[in-house]
Amino acid sequence: MNIRTLCLGFLSMQEASGYEIKKELESGKFSHFADASFGSIYPALTQMQAEGLLTVRSEEQSGRPDKKVYAITEMGLVALAKNLSVIPARDKFKSEFLFEMLFQKFLSKEHMDLVIEKQHADLTEDLARIEEKRRSNEHNNLGEGPRFVMGYGECIFRAAIGFLEAQCPRLKKSKNQAAE
Amino acid sequence: MNIRTLCLGFLSMQEASGYEIKKELESGKFSHFADASFGSIYPALTQMQAEGLLTVRSEEQSGRPDKKVYAITEMGLVALAKNLSVIPARDKFKSEFLFEMLFQKFLSKEHMDLVIEKQHADLTEDLARIEEKRRSNEHNNLGEGPRFVMGYGECIFRAAIGFLEAQCPRLKKSKNQAAE
DNA sequence: TGATGCATGTAATCCGTTACATGATTCA
């Protein structure tokens, strides 16, 4: 799945500028399984607008550069549906963390502790983000899609955190301290 | 973590040819969190050999092209240790599956069923591979590293499979049928 | 006889990131 499809998908849920898409990709519903940089988002939006998949509207802002708000068109929706109709490629999971753990015999105790703690912190942050989203949206009922994706993420992050804490009991202690 | 480090890591455990590295990356201990293609492995090996990080030995084979077996040198081990001493980048998880699920309202029921079944099959395959490795190595005690990495993988694959089966009870049924 | 596996390698190409350029505002 390329950046074009990613942007189309995003814009099928809400209008947004390139800047907003990038920010939401970092912290929103997509954050744990997709991302992109400005250098790829901006050209993609310009291009798709030229192709008629999107419309633009310039929003003036006091003391800020104009914001270009993009919205998806009928043609854009058709393109999105088409891109979604292929069998997805196998998940790609790249983990430098696991790579280092595999070769932990070359690592110092201090480095390993640091690395494991970082991994635990990252996972906890990811999980917290999902749970926050869930809480903030529990009044307006989410669609099936977002609910499924959040559930999936929640479930694997919980499992990974559980594994780390089972392997390194000290992680659990610091968690309890934080809760007090 | 780049392909050079990946190859160094692999060769720190066993001598191998480029072809063998690729095959083992597809199905071995690394398979769920790293991969690479011939087009990147071969040049990396040639280059690192020229730099003195590896040695080569040509193995003649009847009716087959010669096999170039690479082994890591002292310098290679030092380079590996250095590459491992950095704080790992955050895990990158790219899932076209979750992307499609997020936009399932644009999908037909048939397509969704297909996609979910594929995901279930992929995860089951990954889990089976880890469990097979574990069984085949239970006599000779594995190092800490491989045990940790396998445990981590097992744990997240189990969690993901569990989630899918909880969401789609029909998956569980077909699994039981296969076990009979 | 045609696909698949073993075995290596190069070149073209793609896709995306990083860095750079610009510029106003707000907060410390």
Add this chain to the structure above:
DNA sequence: TGAATCATGTAACGGATTACATGCATCA
């Protein structure tokens, strides 16, 4: 005053994949 946030965009670069080229053996 310097950093961070908002906001858009381009160009250089990197890193890896895909396709191509070669060739023998085996299996269906």
